Amino acid sequence: MPLCRAIRFAPIQSPRRLRRAPAHKSSPRGLGSAPAILESMVPAAMGVSAPFCHGVLPFPAAARGSSARSRGGRLGLAEGCCTGPVAAAVTDAAPVTGAARLGRRRCELFDLHRQIVPYVDSWGWQKSIVERRKALVGIDTDTDEDHSDTLIALQHPPVYTLGNGNDEKFLNFNIEDSPIEIHRIDRAGQVTYHGPGQLVLYPIINLRYQTKDLVWYQRSLEELIIRALQSAFSIKASRIEGLTGVWVGEQKVAAIGIMCARWIVYHGLALNVTTDLTPFQHIVPCGIKSRGVGSIKQILQKASSGRELNDAELMDIAYESLIKEFAEFFQLSLEPSPDLHL
Numbered sequence: 001m002p003l004c005r006a007i008r009f010a011p012i013q014s015p016r017r018l019r020r021a022p023a024h025k026s027s028p029r030g031l032g033s034a035p036a037i038l039e040s041m042v043p044a045a046m047g048v049s050a051p052f053c054h055g056v057l058p059f060p061a062a063a064r065g066s067s068a069r070s071r072g073g074r075l076g077l078a079e080g081c082c083t084g085p086v087a088a089a090v091t092d093a094a095p096v097t098g099a100a101r102l103g104r105r106r107c108e109l110f111d112l113h114r115q116i117v118p119y120v121d122s123w124g125w126q127k128s129i130v131e132r133r134k135a136l137v138g139i140d141t142d143t144d145e146d147h148s149d150t151l152i153a154l155q156h157p158p159v160y161t162l163g164n165g166n167d168e169k170f171l172n173f174n175i176e177d178s179p180i181e182i183h184r185i186d187r188a189g190q191v192t193y194h195g196p197g198q199l200v201l202y203p204i205i206n207l208r209y210q211t212k213d214l215v216w217y218q219r220s221l222e223e224l225i226i227r228a229l230q231s232a233f234s235i236k237a238s239r240i241e242g243l244t245g246v247w248v249g250e251q252k253v254a255a256i257g258i259m260c261a262r263w264i265v266y267h268g269l270a271l272n273v274t275t276d277l278t279p280f281q282h283i284v285p286c287g288i289k290s291r292g293v294g295s296i297k298q299i300l301q302k303a304s305s306g307r308e309l310n311d312a313e314l315m316d317i318a319y320e321s322l323i324k325e326f327a328e329f330f331q332l333s334l335e336p337s338p339d340l341h342l
Contacts, residue, residue, distance in 0.1 A: 107332040156194035187257035197274035232321035251294030
């Protein structure tokens with residue numbers, strides 16, 4: 001089985017804390033408005049090529065076309081290239097209430113995408129939500145009173161996380177003397193890095209209302225990231241056969257790791273937006289030695305001859321685009337919540 005692709009059902013356990021960095025304060029907040037987008041951020045002639053992936057599992061027809069709507073203002077471009085300014089379409093990416101999305105399943109949105117949240121805090125939130133919702137679905141598939149999904153968006157302070165399949169040979173340091181905070185957790189896969197400038201989404205979704213197929217769900221997360229990069233930044237990203245994640249050329253820009261309990265999936269995805277990539281040098285990310293990692297900012301700067309870009313604006317644009325594609329793909333009505341009531 002390819003590295004970073006194993007998926008496991010397992011009871012929820014608290015992460016094993018190996019080393020704790022100084023805590024960062026955080027407090028949940030409501031969804032803010034999208035920032036003004038500067039069209040001068042990206043030059044009019046960017047060329048970013050990426051290979052297409054063959055042999056990817058197909059999507060069901062309903063899912064495959066679910067995010068093809070509501071894309072006014074999206075830029076058209078040739079395969080393997082990106083041109084033009086950052087797409088202004090993200091201005092209509094704000095979540096809407098159930099009244100405007102009649103018939104869609106409700107999804108609470110906790111927007112902390114500008115905040116740095118300690119890993120143990122976010123894991124505690126996920127654990128509490130999943131345990132509560134497991135009681136609603138019951139053990140048998142005929143019992144399901146779980147009527148709402150959850151999406152948490154945030155950033156983390158520097159931290160390494162080790163998945164279920166972790167092999168310490170992918171650490172370029174002694175695990176007892178980690179340069180930053182490190183945790184063993186229950187998601188699938190090998191070691192990865194989280195840090196400021198990386199947008200993390202934790203969807204907690206009941207797959208009984210989607211498709212009860214964990215590989216389909218992983219491919220779905222990849223697909224919405226690919227669409228978000230295309231619509232917001234005109235970056236052509238792709239999958240690589242046999243590997244999990246999203247790639248631009250040979251660089252991995254987004255990692256995915258999930259777990260499942262009674263068809264409720266949690267953990268999620270991490271997209272490198274303005275991330276300092278230096279900490280990745282101390283590990284073999286996801287156990288993949290033959291390829292590197294990249295970020296949206298790095299890709300855009302390379303294509304624009306080093307032009308300075310605003311980190312906060314890039315993060316806001318990435319966030320708005322991702323949650324829009326997430327809601328469209330899974331046909332969910334995102335409802336901002338001002339606080340995490342746990």
